Amino acid sequence: MGIIVQKFGGTSVADADKILAAARKAIRTQQQGHQVVMVVSAMGKNTDVLVDLAGQITSNPPAREMDMLLSTGEQVSVALMAMAITELGSKAVSLTGGQIGIKTDNSHTKARIQSISTERMRKHLDDGHIVIAAGFQGIDDDFNITTLGRGGSDTTAVALAAVLQADACEIYTDVDGVFTTDPRIVAEARKMDRVSHDEILELASMGAGVMHSRSIEFGKKFGVPIHVCNSASFSDEPGTVIGLHSESQDRPVSGVALTKNEAWISLADVPDQPGTMDTLFSKLGSVNVAVDMIVQNVGEGGKAEISFTVLESDLPTTLKAVNIVAKDLGGVEVTHEANVSKVSIVGLGMATQTGVADRMFRALADEAINILAITTSQIKISALVPRDQAMKALRAVHGEFELEKQPGDRAAFGNKSTVTLQPSPVDVVDRLQRMEDLTIDDIQLDETQGRVTVSQVPDKPGIAAEIFEAVAAEEIMVDMIVQGTGRDGLANVSFTVPMEAVSTATEIVRSVAAQMECGPVTSDPKIAILSVFGIGIRTHTGVGVRMFQALSRADINVEIVSSSEMRVNVVVDADKGPAGLQALQAAFADVIG
Structure with missing residues (x-):
């Protein structure tokens, strides 16, 4: 043996x-x-x-x-x-x-x-x-x-x-x-x-x-x-x-996680132009701060808002670095909040199933839990909530997806001795050189989606649930969802859908926005989503630096950012997609597995 x-x-x-x-x-x-x-x-x-x-x-x-x-x-x-x-x-x-x-x-x-x-x-x-x-x-x-x-x-x-x-x-x-x-x-x-x-x-x-x-x-x-x-x-x-x-092969959610001690930092009135994200994340990388959630929504009037979370223990170091960046950029307002937590649902099944996000948001709304920010990846949805509501949020979401029950079609599960190491597709010796170095699995360009954004959304429980329940009712597949903390009690919510569904999704959201007295609702029928997938993206602080530097040098502006443990997504102008892909492939050429 x-x-x-x-x-x-x-x-x-x-x-x-x-x-x-x-x-x-x-x-x-x-x-x-x-x-x-x-x-x-x-x-x-x-x-x-x-x-x-x-x-x-x-x-x-x-x-x-x-x-x-x-x-x-x-x-x-x-x-x-x-x-x-x-x-x-x-x-x-x-x-x-x-x-x-x-x-x-x-x-x-x-x-x-x-x-x-x-x-x-x-x-x-x-x-x-x-x-x-x-x-x-x-x-x-x-x-x-x-x-x-x-x-x-x-x-x-x-x-x-x-x-x-x-x-x-x-x-x-x-x-x-x-x-x-x-x-x-x-x-x-x-x-x-x-x-x-x-x-x-x-x-x-x-x-x-x-x-x-x-x-x-x-x-x-x-x-x-x-x-x-x-x-x-x-x-x-x-x-x-x-x-x-x-x-399980068809269950959308496998588990729910809570990161309790998060801190939220937001930069408002940031210049909405190429190089801004590079300036910020180069500075954070230089002080070795690992960033968790990253949220940048669609800018207005040449200005954008960039927000992100770090562990609360890293907040003093992070604020010191961010304040230097804010001074260099000029006219940038920095705010922060320490008493927040992140609740996340994860499951391979959510990559192919509609109606997952709305169930999570409704479960939180029913408990009167306000969502401060949202980011998503292919198999994960994260919501930032007030820390004093974090435990209640975790229980609510766990119950909504009935995770206490056995999955209906559990994958075949064998004796331990029957589970063996999968053969490596390339030479093992080559793979084991510098074992813990960053490995990028793939860099992708998705040109099949469009964007919908609703502005001036009241920062209160239930809004996200109303929006995504309406979209899910039409069986529209949502990929990225981005919501920042907003200012003056108002926030922007953006999401991406297949191009052919942009018009329908826009009309649906306009109807919801009218009822909620928020808006306007804008859309872009075609965008480019650039995604970097990899092992150790969050623990290797230089990933964001490389990514945003490459796009800045190619004179490509980042319109939306969403991140998770294993994926960073950015939305850029549709015409810039191929150039962005080429820039990222060159930037990560030495670590693509």
Whole structure:
């Protein structure tokens, strides 16, 4: 049989009894004919203890020395695990990240993996050892110890599974698997048997409760099936498989996520001209701020509004950078709001089904929850809401899509041993060079759609629901939806539909706008949508910089922006579409997979 990688988190190795239980699990797996690589985290709260010790010494510890300190937690765990396996009568060898040959860049405390050597691991495996690898760590070109940041042990495990072409990567943790939403918030949340890499990446905030998004990025990039299992019993229950397929083929929504601690920043009266987005995102990229939701709506009178969210912890750094940009652009008003949260629905099925957005918006409206902003991707719809209404919003949307119920046509679900690594379409060695570098899957130009915009929309619950219920009633497929926070209690809502439906959609929205006393309603029968798809788009802060720089140099103005974890969409003038595609292809030529 093949190789199985098993990762045990801090709670799974918190004391001697748990270490012995994990050792027995690995030995049983080996006795079934597999070669086994274990990846272990630091014991229990050991990392927190080390961080606290550093804080007692200095309020500003050097990043290099923090890596030296924190890496010791995993080294304790691997040594004890090797002792446990030896005591139980099997052979084991413990290895640090450096001993394995996990090479990273030199970004201390948040390093990215560049390559992994397999020679030493394979020799030990062939000699009958269980290899016990220290998670969370590697070395840079100067042999400095580096750590991988949050979720680093998960990242190590999936990366090792990729380079070893393992049959599977099993993640043992203190939960049963991946749920339709956070079960601590919604009691009705249901464990999913299966979820796709794409869905879990778009549900990154939900996935972070079980696994960090960087590890899922590895899984998707290298085709690694990931099994999330409960370590409490180490039973043979499959937990949740994160892989190629969704749980249901026709269910529009698979899960609902909440990102609680978001902050919203808006720039009003921005020049609506080529280069503006480049100026802003180049500055944000220079301070290494990861932007989440990005919203730019159709400009009026030569001015536009650009809004985006960041984690609340990044707000001070972001505001400092944005205020510099606002001063350089001249006459730009900057506002911000910290007490907001993002509620997102995700599902592969929504890419082909109408009437999904309106159901979400109606569920929120029925609970009197105001939507502050909207962005969409092909398989995700996100709404920004006041933080004090976030929990209610999550429960409302989860209930609307009846996610507590089993899907009607669940995809075939096999025994864990039957799920194998998918063969790579290109040479594995080439793919594993600089493993965590940005990979762009595709850059597309869509010239089949038009735009509808309703202006001066009252910023109150129910408006979005009314608009999209009316559109859905005509079975019109909506792609992008963009709503910004607006000013003076008024906002603009734009959306795209197939060209042949623009006229009908415009008339429908005009009727709704008249009833709601908002408008005017404008439309463009033909637009160009440029989309960049990729793994790690949000975690690699330079994506927006490259994209907007390329369009600026081509003298192409960005009219609308919408983003998600794996996709950035921009709307440009229809005549500029081919030139925009060419510019983006050139800009990302070195990272297109």
